[in-house]
Amino acid sequence: MPHALPPAFTIVPPNGPLSGRVSPPGSKSITNRVLLLAALANGTSRLTGALKSKDTTLMAQALRQMGVTVEESDDTTFLVTSTGRLRAPAGPLFLGNAGTATRFLTAAVATIEGTVIVDGDEDMRLRPIKPLVDALNALGIDASSPTGCPPVTVRGTGRFGKGRVEIDASLSSQYVSALLMAAPFGEGPIEVALAGKDIGARGYVDLTLAAMRAFGADVADNGEGAWLVQPTGYGATDFHIEPDASAATYLWGIEALTGGKIDLGVAAEAFTQPDAAAQQVIAAFPNMPEVIDGSQMQDAVPTMAVVAAFNNRPVRFVGIGNLRVKETDRIRAVANELNRIRPGLAVEDGDDLLVHSDPELMKAASRTATSRIQTYHDHRIAMSFALAGLRIGGITILDPACTGKTYPDYWDMLQGLGVELIPGQ
The missing domain is CATH 3.65.10.10 (Enolpyruvate transferase domain)
Structure with a gap:
């Protein structure tokens, strides 16, 4: 072709x-999760079996904008090297219509000291993100989205807060995954809890938890729609994507x-x-x-x-x-x-x-x-x-x-x- x-x-x-x-x-869902986790981990991670597509390319490009080295040695491998912290990019992060990348990075950039704009194309600008922004605000993070959809402006202080935060996940489980993946950078333990029992697709949260644990996170599931995440940060690891x-x-x-x-x-x-x-x-x-x-x-x-x-x-x-x-x-x-x-x-x-x-x-x-x-x-x-x-x-x-x-x-x-x-x- x-x-x-x-x-x-x-x-x-x-x-x-x-x-x-x-x-x-390779799985898009897992590829974009582990790309982000590798970027938040100190050291070099080898990600094999990865998907190379528009969505994952946009994620990799955004990570490079924030000071992460992302090398591609072959069609299914990413080699990600990071200090374990993201840096403020020189300009907005453009993520097309990649929902996973947009939601995940909206939370992750709150760990940066500086202002970051997370944006997408005209279709992404119609996709809701307000529940995630509200949850970030509840953690004391200055995030705003005037339309309730991208673009989102996050004015980070390098701290991700602590304590309990509730998230409305009825529209998308990606809001929960976004918070969970950023939570190891809290000032203390963070409990992420569902507001109500509705959640988009619970199985994708399980994917997130498994990937986080592979990179060294300490996260406990209380079995009642809440997860307690310790402020451990992440360590680099090799990961094969199904x-x-x-x-x-x-x-x-x-x-x-x-x-x-x-x-x-x-x-x-x-x-x-x-x-x-x-x-x-x-x-x-x-x-x-x-x-x-x-x-x-x-x-x-x-x-x-x-x-x-x-x-x-x-x-x-x-x-x-x-x-x-x-x-x-x-x-x-x-x-x-x-x-x-x-x-x-x-x-x-x-x-x-x-x-x-x-x-x-x-x-x-x-x-x-x-x-x-x-x-x-x-x-x-x-x-x-x-x-x-x-x-x-x-x-x-x-x-x-x-x-x-x-x-x-x-x-x-x-x-x-x-x-x-x-x-x-």
Whole structure:
């Protein structure tokens, strides 16, 4: 695949099952966590199995702006050297539409003595960050976000406060992870507690805790939605990053829709990321459950919804309200684009998504749709709707380059499995 992708790809449905060996890229969620932790650790850390994509590149660039040495010896390795403290950058940190990098750094830069502006592109400037800013303020940190979204201005004193802080994590677990990762720089122990019981995806907090402990943090989980973090700082370490479970969902979807078999080199149960739970749901195709709770595997919902379009019975996705504040409103985007394939195929019901499954779409005679799929600058919309093109002719994915956010080789992967892609406008 050329470096510069065309404005659109039309997918030619394959004539049979797709099988082969595919190695998913490294986990974006873990890569951006350990990049930050390595930057906050004293010494040199070797991060292997890492994802090199738009989101992780933006994180690495921001760390370099703050005095951290980030070297890239190969396509899956970062070598990070730091004094254990970040320095005030010369200008604003620009993080595109990378939610993890933006939220994590908003907390981390509060450990700096100086003023830092954390900003993003026009889409990121619509994504809420007020709960995190409010929590920083509660710790005595001068942080402000006039719109409740980026840009955020943090006027740090080099101290991160101490005591108990409550955080509203109903919109995103990333707020909790951001506070936790910065908390070892407190003036004393910091207790991070949920305000209420709602949290975006608890499994991602577990990823954060595991990564923190690998870098030497002392953090205790009280089992009641609160974590006590000691002011230990971090020490450098070597860390291997597992493959991306969200990327694996597309491969599981390919297996389900084509009857093929793809060797990922890692079993679904070996993943520590919560999106791996989607494997069992997708493997139940064409008899996926009538109700699927997507609250703990949010990034897998677009994949499951596209597969559900071909299911034997309708599927209702619940617990997915947070998808409205991702890279785009993913509930609306998925409904819109499924209805572009066949009117009435999906309905937004409050914050639920109801997919009116149509098993007839699996039949060769139905391969007549002509649908130009809008991707809304959202990598997951592009990658999940490409799966529909494996069964239905005439599916065109607009702006295929947006997959570079987390899976730069996605289209190469499809071609490697034998899928024909026709470049177009």
